[in-house]
Amino acid sequence: xxxANELLLWAKGPAFEWALGIMIFGIVIRLIEIFSLxxxxxxxxxxxxxxxxxxxxxxxxxxxxxxxxxxxxRTVITGYIFHIGLLITVAxxxxxxxxxxxxxxxxxxxxxxxxxxFVAVITMLTLLVVLVDRLxxxxxxxxxxxxDYLAWLVTxxxxxxxxxxxxxxxxxYTEMLAIHIISVELLxxxxxxxxxxxxxxxxxxRWYNGDQFARKGVAS
Amino acid sequence: MMVMGIKGNQLxxxxxxxxxxxxxxRQGVSxxxxxxxxxxAASAMALxxxxxxxxxxxxxxVTRPSVIWLSFQECTGCTESLTRSHLPTIxxxxxxxxxxxxHHTLQAAAGQAAEEAREMAMEKFKxxxxxxxxxxxxxxxxxxxxxxxGISNIDMLRDTVENAAAVISVGSCAAFxxxxxxxxxxxxxxxxxxxxxxxEIASKPxxxxxxxxxxxxxxxxxxxxxxxxxxxxxxxHLHRPKSFYGDTIHDRCYRRTFYDQGKFAESFDDEGARLxxxxxxxxxxxxxxHNVCATTKWNEGTSFPIESGxxxxxxxxxxxxxxxxxxxxLSEPTGALGTAAKTAVGVGVAAGALSAWQNxxxxxxAAAEREKVTIDDLEQK
Ligand code: SF4
Numbered sequence: 001x002x003x004a005n006e007l008l009l010w011a012k013g014p015a016f017e018w019a020l021g022i023m024i025f026g027i028v029i030r031l032i033e034i035f036s037l038x039x040x041x042x043x044x045x046x047x048x049x050x051x052x053x054x055x056x057x058x059x060x061x062x063x064x065x066x067x068x069x070x071x072x073x074r075t076v077i078t079g080y081i082f083h084i085g086l087l088i089t090v091a092x093x094x095x096x097x098x099x100x101x102x103x104x105x106x107x108x109x110x111x112x113x114x115x116x117x118f119v120a121v122i123t124m125l126t127l128l129v130v131l132v133d134r135l136x137x138x139x140x141x142x143x144x145x146x147x148d149y150l151a152w153l154v155t156x157x158x159x160x161x162x163x164x165x166x167x168x169x170x171x172x173y174t175e176m177l178a179i180h181i182i183s184v185e186l187l188x189x190x191x192x193x194x195x196x197x198x199x200x201x202x203x204x205x206r207w208y209n210g211d212q213f214a215r216k217g218v219a220s
Numbered sequence: 221m222m223v224m225g226i227k228g229n230q231l232x233x234x235x236x237x238x239x240x241x242x243x244x245x246r247q248g249v250s251x252x253x254x255x256x257x258x259x260x261a262a263s264a265m266a267l268x269x270x271x272x273x274x275x276x277x278x279x280x281x282v283t284r285p286s287v288i289w290l291s292f293q294e295c296t297g298c299t300e301s302l303t304r305s306h307l308p309t310i311x312x313x314x315x316x317x318x319x320x321x322x323h324h325t326l327q328a329a330a331g332q333a334a335e336e337a338r339e340m341a342m343e344k345f346k347x348x349x350x351x352x353x354x355x356x357x358x359x360x361x362x363x364x365x366x367x368x369x370g371i372s373n374i375d376m377l378r379d380t381v382e383n384a385a386a387v388i389s390v391g392s393c394a395a396f397x398x399x400x401x402x403x404x405x406x407x408x409x410x411x412x413x414x415x416x417x418x419x420e421i422a423s424k425p426x427x428x429x430x431x432x433x434x435x436x437x438x439x440x441x442x443x444x445x446x447x448x449x450x451x452x453x454x455x456x457h458l459h460r461p462k463s464f465y466g467d468t469i470h471d472r473c474y475r476r477t478f479y480d481q482g483k484f485a486e487s488f489d490d491e492g493a494r495l496x497x498x499x500x501x502x503x504x505x506x507x508x509x510h511n512v513c514a515t516t517k518w519n520e521g522t523s524f525p526i527e528s529g530x531x532x533x534x535x536x537x538x539x540x541x542x543x544x545x546x547x548x549x550l551s552e553p554t555g556a557l558g559t560a561a562k563t564a565v566g567v568g569v570a571a572g573a574l575s576a577w578q579n580x581x582x583x584x585x586a587a588a589e590r591e592k593v594t595i596d597d598l599e600q601k
Pocket of ligand 1: 469470471473474475476477479497498499500504505506507526531532
């Protein structure tokens with residue numbers, strides 16, 4: 001008796017343990033693979049000495065964006081909105097901060113629930129726009145693989161289930177909460193093995209590019 | 221009131237055949253008093269006042285059904301909860317309305333006489349009596365961990381439920397296994413519903429009234445419903461009456477506005493706690509707990525745990541003892557995350573090293589096998 005509670009306990013307990021383990025395992029193995037590839041030694045003399053260009057590029061790539069065409073503008077703006085929205089829902093919703101606290105040992109102040117709720121709706125709508133764009137733009141459609149759609153789905157589901165849970169929609173709260181947690185676990189498991197790994201590698205890639213460009217004389 | 225006769229608790233025959241109204245009249249309770257009782261019963265059943273005449277008509281004509289109360293692996297907290305209510309209340313009147321033919325704690329008879337009372341009631345009211353159970357049933361090692369008069373709990377339950385009209389599980393132990401069922405559950409304790417599902421006892425209409433303990437008026441409300449309508453109330457998927465367990469504590473909590481505003485007490489004695497902010501961070505399990513504490517309240521409507529400054533511990537839900545620490549936020553994962561993370565890093569490094577080695581050797585293999593193209597080769601072409 002009490003399947004809903006059992007499911008919630010399983011989701012919060014062993015399932016979360018496994019999901020976290022698989023995510024960390026995946027990230028570690030992928031990083032080692034990337035680093036171990038190495039690069040040829042560059043014998044040329046660096047153009048200018050520009051310490052910190054790698055670090056600067058990590059940030060500058062986020063704001064120095066040229067909005068050349070309407071398509072690019074749309075991609076950049078929607079990209080911004082849903083990334084910031086995701087960050088707010090994941091890191092500034094108080095029940096979520098409590099999860100961070102239990103994993104990393106400390107927390108931070110959060111936002112009122114109504115604000116996070118609003119942000120979640122905007123984020124979901126933006127993600128839908130992004131999906132429609134991907135399906136209708138011929139170039140994007142051509143470039144998209146099943147992995148891209150999977151990445152979209154596992155990003156969207158936690159938002160949707162979280163929203164339903166908070167508003168007591170669909171299933172009873174306990175079931176919905178369990179499903180929400182499981183959807184996040186799915187995201188955690190899939191993250192290292194799809195393009196979602198960019199959440200980790202983006203910093204390495206930008207640092208590397210910034211550093212390389214500086215060597216070649218175009219420092220950030 | 222509830223103390224029974226020397227020979228078990230068998231009541232004189234004319235007593236049992238009296239309707240509730242007749243009985244109350246004999247005790248000096250007026251028609252007006254009876255209607256008051258009906259109004260209290262209506263509110264206990266969460267029914268609108270317009271139902272009072274129907275309740276009066278129903279209760280006025282029913283005779284007192286026989287009730288056998290079985291106590292297994294329990295702490296008597298459920299009975300305490302029921303009897304600690306102040307007299308005279310609906311609780312005491314309800315007990316005038318039923319014939320409690322067997323109850324360890326409340327009956328005067330002991331030993332053989334007590335067991336005889338149970339057997340007599342079972343025989344006489346075959347198919348009609350109501351079984352109330354508090355406590356879980358140990359199933360490990362042939363059920364030897366709890367016996368009464370040399371009879372194991374499971375045997376007594378099987379025997380008693382066989383010809384019962386319905387079963388009411390009072391408290392979380394009887395409903396879901398409760399504390400005895402908590403990890404590692406050494407006695408193999410289970411709740412009554414599980415035993416029915418397992419086919420260990422006969423399947424009968426079952427009402428679960430969980431809580432550790434349940435609110436007295438909820439226990440009596442359920443009994444009142446059965447008495448009044450002769451049916452069991454509408455139940456949720458865990459066999460809990462919807463009128464009492466339909467909403468969560470969080471749904472009805474007066475601190476809910478603070479939850480929505482993001483105002484949380486961080487400790488039991490900080491400013492937030494003094495201002496009555498939400499107790500989520502201090503471990504409140506209100507959002508996943510279905511019960512009526514926030515509206516019915518305890519101790520004659522005085523308050524309920526959250527009102528006293530302590531989060532809800534979720535006592536009316538299955539497995540609440542194993543649902544994470546009482547002082548850990550509901551969203552917190554319960555597993556050994558440190559171990560999982562360390563193991564993952566270890567395994568990841570090992571697998572990463574293996575894969576890196578494979579990649580590198582593939583690359584150097586390819587380099588070694590690559591045919592060298594000389595200027596002469598190119599010129600020849
Ligand atoms: S105190 Fe508990 S039940 Fe009340 S609003 Fe906060 S989390 Fe919900």
